Amino acid sequence: MTRAAVLGAGSWGTTFAKVLADAGCDVRLHARRPELVQAISDRRENPDYLPGVRLPDRLRATVDPADALDDAEVVVLAVPSQTLRGNLTVWRELLPPDATLLSLMKGIELGSTKRMSEVICEVTGSGTGQVAALSGPNLAREIAEEQPAATVIACSDPDRAAVLQAACHTRYFRPYTNPDVVGCELGGAVKNVIALAAGIAEGLGFGDNTRASLITRGLAETARLGLVLGAELTTFAGLAGLGDLVATCSSPLSRNRTFGEKLGRGMTVEEVQQSTRQTAEGVKSCRSVLDLARAHGIDVPITEAVVRVCHEGEAPAQMVREIMSREAKPE
Structure with missing residues (x-):
């Protein structure tokens, strides 16, 4: 069973954590606010971003990033793109050294004009083959409701891309791979x-x-x-x-x-x-x-x-x- 950490409990982060859990992964979702973690734990729902969507029992929420990242094989980054550098600077010492880092963010960093994978490599020191990006027609609410959708996992390392593909492939979510990050x-x-x-x-x-x-x-x-x-x-x-x-x-x-x-x-x-x-x-x-x-x-x-x-x-x-x-x- 793949061990996955999702850092960011907004609508897309929570939705993708659900996808990973439905695909059979052991998932820990990191949220900053204790009251949101409590709501997810008690009600199996993210009332702020995905009200009415039941979250799988295999998904566990935590306010502690170290707890979320402990022994994670896949680390999913789902924070607003302009906050990525600051958040990663705090988290980088907690990252398992060989974990695959997957970006859900869709933005270009202000000032540096770097893509998100470039920011991840720069802050963490990871090689480009360790970092992947997910993109596609992925409106969070529809996927959380398990409406059929497809996506692309972009990674220069085909083996890591294949691992990520298997980790999020469900009956309603179909991932393709592409080396063009x-x-x-x-x-x-x-x-x-x-x-x-x-x-x-x-x-x-x-x-x-x-x-x-x-x-x-x-x-x-x-x-x-x-x-x-x-x-x-x-x-x-x-x-x-x-x-x-x-x-x-x-x-x-x-x-x-x-x-x-x-x-x-x-x-x-x-x-x-x-x-x-x-x-x-x-x-x-x-x-x-x-x-x-x-x-x-x-x-x-x-x-x-x-x-x-x-x-x-x-x-x-x-x-x-x-x-x-x-x-x-x-x-």
């Missing part, structure tokens, strides 16, 4: 930014043509940036690229799409942030994605527009006008 991580990070744009368009009252256009041109932005960073083009046509992008731009369960929709309806960034306990990764990551693109000379007009709305005070309607008035050119 760069492409999978980038697809997961940029789709949050494009979903903000799609949500803004929804909030402004635009329909399916607008959303489809944003999805398609957003995928082009992601692929352009990915190719210059060494990703494989085919990755962006798969689950970690188009699949994740479509789900995140289309579903009302998507935190980033919902955040953007509220912006389109006239709320400020601060007002939307105060209205939810969920993290919309794209709000912060849009700036680091733009910095990364500019550093490599890549044109990312949708990302630029989202940055202007989220961080420079531009009106959402003006964002749409500026995108539509760009110089016409071949696709």
Whole structure:
């Protein structure tokens, strides 16, 4: 039986801990707040993030990271991307030396413009083959309710990828493997930014043509940036690229799409942030994605527009006008 630790008890961390337990793993879920650990232990439910979803008996919650990480063969990191470095700095001495480190986070670090796997390697000293990333159309609530879904586990070490694949394969969750860590991580990070744009368009009252256009041109932005960073083009046509992008731009369960929709309806960034306990990764990551693109000379007009709305005070309607008035050119 694989021993797994999940660090982060938000909606996706808790959901993936359930997946691991349903796949037969012995799982310990680390949460920061004692009252949440108590609720999970007593009620077999995470009332803050997954109310109404029963968690398996094989899953045990703990407030102590050392307890969670004791003898873990797989360590799953499920914290907000901009907090990863700080959390890992605290946890790194507790990590079992040969454990496989799996990132569930979809973001680019502010300042360094590093992908999450790069931050993990830098902070822990782990080799790239020890670190994996999971990405795909993985809306937490649907998976927690055991609706069928597929995902991608990206890792340069095929043996570790296979172990992770077996550890989370259930009747409702189907993992594929892919050695293209760069492409999978980038697809997961940029789709949050494009979903903000799609949500803004929804909030402004635009329909399916607008959303489809944003999805398609957003995928082009992601692929352009990915190719210059060494990703494989085919990755962006798969689950970690188009699949994740479509789900995140289309579903009302998507935190980033919902955040953007509220912006389109006239709320400020601060007002939307105060209205939810969920993290919309794209709000912060849009700036680091733009910095990364500019550093490599890549044109990312949708990302630029989202940055202007989220961080420079531009009106959402003006964002749409500026995108539509760009110089016409071949696709």
